[in-house]
Amino acid sequence: xxxxxxxxxxxxxxxxxxxxxxxxxxxxxxxxxxxxxxxxxxxxxxxxxxxxxxxxxxxxxxxxxxxxxxxxxxxxxxxxxxxxxxxxxxxxxxxxxxxxxxxxxxxxxxxxxxxxxxxxxxxxxxxxxxxxxxxxxxxxxxxxxxxxxxxxxxxxxxxxxxxxxxxxxxxxxxxxxxxxxxxxxxxxxxxxxxxxxxxx
Amino acid sequence: xxxxxxxxxxxxxxxxxxxxxxxxxxxxxxxxxxxxxxxxxxxxxxxxxxxxxxxxxxxxxxxxxxxxxxxxxxxxxxxxxxxxxxxxxxxxxxxxxxxxxxxxxxxxxxxxxxxxxxxxxxxxxxxxxxxxxxxxxxxxxxxxxxxxxxxxxxxxxxxxxxxxxxxxxxxxxxxxxxxxxxxxxxxxxxxxxxxxxxxxxxxxxxxxxxxxxxxxxxxxxxxxxxxxxxxxxxxxxxxxxxxxxxxxxxxxxxxxxxxxxxxxxxxxxxxxxxxxxxxxxxxxxxxxxxxxxxxxxxxxxxxxxxxxxxxxxx
Numbered sequence: 001x002x003x004x005x006x007x008x009x010x011x012x013x014x015x016x017x018x019x020x021x022x023x024x025x026x027x028x029x030x031x032x033x034x035x036x037x038x039x040x041x042x043x044x045x046x047x048x049x050x051x052x053x054x055x056x057x058x059x060x061x062x063x064x065x066x067x068x069x070x071x072x073x074x075x076x077x078x079x080x081x082x083x084x085x086x087x088x089x090x091x092x093x094x095x096x097x098x099x100x101x102x103x104x105x106x107x108x109x110x111x112x113x114x115x116x117x118x119x120x121x122x123x124x125x126x127x128x129x130x131x132x133x134x135x136x137x138x139x140x141x142x143x144x145x146x147x148x149x150x151x152x153x154x155x156x157x158x159x160x161x162x163x164x165x166x167x168x169x170x171x172x173x174x175x176x177x178x179x180x181x182x183x184x185x186x187x188x189x190x191x192x193x194x195x196x197x198x199x200x
Numbered sequence: 201x202x203x204x205x206x207x208x209x210x211x212x213x214x215x216x217x218x219x220x221x222x223x224x225x226x227x228x229x230x231x232x233x234x235x236x237x238x239x240x241x242x243x244x245x246x247x248x249x250x251x252x253x254x255x256x257x258x259x260x261x262x263x264x265x266x267x268x269x270x271x272x273x274x275x276x277x278x279x280x281x282x283x284x285x286x287x288x289x290x291x292x293x294x295x296x297x298x299x300x301x302x303x304x305x306x307x308x309x310x311x312x313x314x315x316x317x318x319x320x321x322x323x324x325x326x327x328x329x330x331x332x333x334x335x336x337x338x339x340x341x342x343x344x345x346x347x348x349x350x351x352x353x354x355x356x357x358x359x360x361x362x363x364x365x366x367x368x369x370x371x372x373x374x375x376x377x378x379x380x381x382x383x384x385x386x387x388x389x390x391x392x393x394x395x396x397x398x399x400x401x402x403x404x405x406x407x408x409x410x411x412x413x414x415x416x417x418x419x420x421x422x423x424x425x426x427x428x429x430x431x432x433x434x435x436x437x438x439x440x441x442x443x444x445x446x447x448x449x450x451x452x453x454x455x456x457x458x459x460x461x462x463x464x465x466x467x468x469x470x471x472x473x474x475x476x477x478x479x480x481x482x483x484x485x486x487x488x489x490x491x492x493x494x495x496x497x498x499x500x501x502x503x504x505x506x507x508x509x510x511x512x513x514x
Binding site: 023056134140146181 | 248463
């Protein structure tokens, strides 16, 4: 608490040097996390560098708005996703012409199928799941499910923080995490079956 | 609480420690009396741990760190400079033009007016573009270029040989002998097998979407090579509503890009530069499948759902 108060004082009324020091202590330890997320979004190192730098500079400019004691990584990732989302939406992407509800049922059914324990838990858990296979299964996930899983499991944000970062309702995040894991299990199961068939 | 409710409503939150106290208590009670759901919870937590271990955070390059520190220094320097100094810096190029007025304060109103005017003009005239442009997806760009090409110039090159049996019925195709470049009649299901065999012989996945129920016929298939030598299979489907081109090739590095407008199982659907695209990954072999069309994305989703409701096909 004392530390938080000091940080707040440094940011709001301290010297520029204090402000810089506070920012470096709070934000820069999360640079790898920001860069990793930028790399996943931008898909190439040069753009990831630009995206990371823009995120850090914007965070520095608006550091007064960061609430001390909250998760700085989540705050930085929110800025990062906002920058990226704005750039993306300025592109040529269109919105769907009609609503996709009719397909939600099918997705739901497929997720439920994957949830049922046709998959032997031990076979999955103790199946020496190599990192490469996890990455493959993760990459095969629809991006929105993958982002939610990575933010929860890798960046270690809670659901509310993920909702803020992705600018989506909390219920949507819960659903994406749940369905994302179900789809992951399904993909891993297919990989296991494929390995069994090919002997690879 | 029954097992279905636990798995669909509580499992993920339970594993992530995200349940409210009452829900947490109810979930704990259910799991303590249900070995199946207990196993599911263990699996969910293990999956979470495996993902965390497997997807390590990338290290920011040292060059980027130093660039950021430099940019922060520059921001500090600018913030510390008095506004007149910043204005002087801004106006330096104008002064260099040989103005007879050397006092920067005299330039202040003109400078401010110029900044406002430039900002307004920029907002009106300059195309909106973020710092980071939407990243192009090379695989989608390839699909678009092939779709455009195939719309007016599609020449199947598989199967490589074609023969007629004694009754005159074609049981495989020679492209050069086919004036309309059709692999087979609509009713000729051998088109499927012939194409599948050709793709298989090129070391590519041999399953195809069956869009017949959605009103499409297979116009033909091609096997080509990408510039780096990887084989790639194309299949062209034509129906009253339009054409669908399928591409399948080895791509171990691709991940589904962000921005999908919908999903069907593990398939992601995109609207990209005016095209509707369905992307899916084969569970083995690092192959990807892309379907591309000019039709609305919901139409493509319906057709895909009808053609291949469960498995992964191309």
